[in-house]
Amino acid sequence: MANEDLSQLKIDKTTDIYRPQRRRKMIYMAAGVCFIVLLGVFYIKGVFTPAVQVEAANVTQVYPSQTFTLLNASGYVVAQRKAAVASKVTGRLISITVEEGSRVRKGEVIARLENDDVTALRDQADANLRAAGYNLEQSKAELHDATVSFNRNKGLVKQGFISKAENDVSEARFNKAVAAVAAAEAAIKANAAGLQNARVSLEYTLIRAPFDAVVLTKNADVGDIVSPLSAAANAKAAVVTIADMDSLQVEVDVSESNLQQVKKGQPCEIQLDAFPDSRFRGMVHMIVPTADRTKATVMVKIRFMDKDNRILPEMSAKVAFLSREVREDEKKPRTALNPAAIVDRNGKKSVYLIKENRVVETVVTLGEKLGDTVEVLSGVKAGDRIVLKPLEKIRNGSRIKIAEK
Numbered sequence: 227m228a229n230e231d232l233s234q235l236k237i238d239k240t241t242d243i244y245r246p247q248r249r250r251k252m253i254y255m256a257a258g259v260c261f262i263v264l265l266g267v268f269y270i271k272g273v274f275t276p277a278v279q280v281e282a283a284n285v286t287q288v289y290p291s292q293t294f295t296l297l298n299a300s301g302y303v304v305a306q307r308k309a310a311v312a313s314k315v316t317g318r319l320i321s322i323t324v325e326e327g328s329r330v331r332k333g334e335v336i337a338r339l340e341n342d343d344v345t346a347l348r349d350q351a352d353a354n355l356r357a358a359g360y361n362l363e364q365s366k367a368e369l370h371d372a373t374v375s376f377n378r379n380k381g382l383v384k385q386g387f388i389s390k391a392e393n394d395v396s397e398a399r400f401n402k403a404v405a406a407v408a409a410a411e412a413a414i415k416a417n418a419a420g421l422q423n424a425r426v427s428l429e430y431t432l433i434r435a436p437f438d439a440v441v442l443t444k445n446a447d448v449g450d451i452v453s454p455l456s457a458a459a460n461a462k463a464a465v466v467t468i469a470d471m472d473s474l475q476v477e478v479d480v481s482e483s484n485l486q487q488v489k490k491g492q493p494c495e496i497q498l499d500a501f502p503d504s505r506f507r508g509m510v511h512m513i514v515p516t517a518d519r520t521k522a523t524v525m526v527k528i529r530f531m532d533k534d535n536r537i538l539p540e541m542s543a544k545v546a547f548l549s550r551e552v553r554e555d556e557k558k559p560r561t562a563l564n565p566a567a568i569v570d571r572n573g574k575k576s577v578y579l580i581k582e583n584r585v586v587e588t589v590v591t592l593g594e595k596l597g598d599t600v601e602v603l604s605g606v607k608a609g610d611r612i613v614l615k616p617l618e619k620i621r622n623g624s625r626i627k628i629a630e631k
Contacts, residue, residue, distance in 0.1 A: 277583065277625040277626055278617060278619065278620055278624055278625065278626050279626070279627045279628075279629050280585075280613045280614070280616065280620070280626045280628060281613070281614040281628070281629050282580060282611050282612070282613065282614060282628045282629075283563070283564050283566075283567055283611070283613075284609065284610070284611055284612075285561060285562070285563045285606045285607065285608055285609065285610040285611075285612060286561075286562060286563070286599070286608060287559040287560065287561060287608045288559060288561075288562040288596050288597070288599055288601075289495070289505060289556075289559050289560075290552075290556035290560065290596060291505070291546060291548055291552050291556060292546070292596070292597055293596055293597040294548055294549045294550055295495075295547065295548055295549075296487045296547050296549050297480070297484050297487045297488065297546075297547040298544065298545070298546050298547075299479065299480050299526070299545050299547070300478060300542070300544045300545070301476055301477045301478030301479065301543055302476070302477060302540055302541065302542060302543060303474055303475070303476055303498070303539055303540060303541040303543055304474070304539060305469035305470060305471070305473055305474055306470070306473035306475055307437060307439070307470035307473040308467070308468070308469040308470070308539070309436055309437075309439070309467070309469075310445075310463070310464035311336060311433060311435065311436065311464060311466050311467070311468060312452070312463050312465060313337075313339055313430065313431070313433055313452045313453075313465065314430045314454055315339070315427070315430045315431065315454070316452065316454065317339030317340055317341070317431055317451070318339060318340045318449065318450070318451055318452070319337055319338070319339060319446055319447065319448055319450045319451075319452050319462075319465070320339065320340050320448060321337060321338040321448065322336065322337040322338075322444070322447065322465065323335065323336060323337065324441050324466060325441065326441055326442065326443060327440065327441060328440070328441045329438075329440050330435040330438070330439055330441065331438055332436065332438050333434050333435065334435045335432050335433070335434055336433045336434060336435055336441075336465065336466060337432075337433040337452075337465050337466075338431060338433070339430075339433070339452060340431070344424065344428045344430075347424045347427065348425055348428050350424075351423070351424040352421050352424075354417045354421075355414065355417035355418055355420070358413040358414045358416075358417045359414060361410045361413065362410035362411060365409070365410040366410075368406060369400075369403035369404060369406070369407050371403075372396070372399045372402070372404075373400055375399065375400070376396045376397055376399070378396075379392065379396040379397075380393065433465055435468060436468075437468075437470055438470065438472075439468035439469055439470045439471070440468065440469060440471050441466050441467070441468050442466075442468060442469050442539065443467040444465075444466050445462055445463075445464050445465060445466060445467065446464075446466075450462045452465060471535075471537075472533070474530060474537055475511060475527045475528060475529050475530070476496055476508065476528040476530075476543045476545055477525055477526070477527055477528075478525070478528065478543075478545050479518070479521060479523035479524070479525055479526075480523060480525075480526050481522065481523055482517060482522050482524060483522075485513075487547060488510060488513060488526055488547055489510065489513075490511075490513060491509060491510060492509065492510040492547055492548070493507075493508070493548045493550065493551045493552070494507075494508035494509060494510060494528050494546060494547055494548060495507070495545070495546040495552065496508045496528060496530065496543055496544070496545055496546075497543065497544045497545075497546075498537065498541050498542070498543050498544075499541065499542040499543070499544075500536070500538075500541055500542075501536060503559075505557070506530055506531075506532065506534065506537070507530070507532055507552070508528040508529060508531060508545065509528065509529050509531055510526060510527075510529075510547070511527045511528060511529035512527040513526050514526070514527065528545050560593070560596065560601050561602050561603075561606070561607060561608050562599035562600060562601050562602060563577065563590075563599060563600065563602050563612060564598075564599060564614060565600050566614055566615050567612045567613060567614050567615070568592070568600070569616055574589050575589070575591075575592055576588055576605075577590055577605070577612045577613070578612060578613035578616050578620060579606060579610060579611070579612055580611040580612060580626065580628075583626060583627070584624065584626065585613055585616075585620060585622070585623070585626055586622060587621070587622040588605050588606060589605055590603075590604065590605030591605060
């Protein structure tokens with residue numbers, strides 16, 4: 227049996243012999259090819275190329291007025307009519323009808339003080355005036371009767387029907403009635419003045435707006451003691467602070483050495499820090515005729531030419547003093563860049579747009595020159611970063627390193 231089993235053993239020569247060494251060789255060759263391809267890709271992408279150090283600049287928005295600006299100054303928006311509204315008498319605040327931001331009209335009641343005592347005095351003065359009026363009517367009636375009697379007795383005494391003494395009595399009565407009428411008329415004037423005084427005192431308990439304005443701050447509330455001079459402990463002087471928004475102007479300090487470039491009526495352009503993308507038309511309203519010796523400056527006031535509800539007192543402002551008025555087509559900002567960033571290749575103007583640590587060559591369409599910059603109509607937008615003064619060795623896709631200033 228053992229011999230039979232051994233005779234059946236054969237080697238199948240039709241099957242390939244497994245050769246591990248050949249497979250390893252093929253794997254090594256494939257890995258080598260991949261490595262070479264990867265090196266080529268890295269080379270094409272500039273991984274092994276050193277980064278080029280460049281300067282960067284931003285594409286900005288430029289207003290055409292910047293090209294004919296003579297002088298720039300900074301300051302604040304100030305209300306030329308501003309008031310701390312207070313009461314003329316001391317009293318407890320029982321009502322206040324406004325808050326911050328409320329618009330008030332001239333004469334409008336802003337707040338009320340307790341006035342029961344003053345109201346009573348007014349009513350008393352009114353009653354006294356009416357009583358004086360009744361007394362005047364009575365005096366006039368007495369004067370009429372005395373006049374008739376006196377005139378009658380004058381005729382009778384001439385005819386001898388009555389004695390001279392009786393006539394003298396009627397004359398005295400007449401004179402007394404005349405004096406009584408004069409006294410009654412004087413009492414009416416005195417009581418009328420007293421009533422007017424009571425009414426004025428009552429009016430003092432009503433706090434009114436002195437002019438059309440907007441409430442800036444509310445300094446007191448119901449229950450507070452209001453005093454004209456705030457002399458009492460815990461008393462409030464001003465109930466509210468108001469400002470006339472039509473009187474807003476920008477006040478800036480101009481150096482004495484630059485004052486010759488400013489004149490009354492000169493056109494200006496105002497920029498508020500709160501609205502950096504807006505420009506407001508202005509005009510020099512006044513050059514204050516005194517200098518600040520500590521700063522060697524002169525205050526200049528600029529009036530807003532157009533009303534805008536966004537403008538508020540105490541806002542920070544920058545003023546550009548212009549050599550001429552801004553035309554209608556110059557009111558909108560334009561996209562501009564530094565001319566040193568432009569390269570001219572094959573008759574096309576282009577810039578190198580910075581994308582992370584590489585540059586992308588971008589064709590741009592240019593417009594007119596705006597001062598030290600040039601307008602760009604297409605290709606880039608405001609806020610983009612571009613290479614300033616690009617070197618000859620820079621190409622599309624080149625790695626860069628921005629130089630620190």
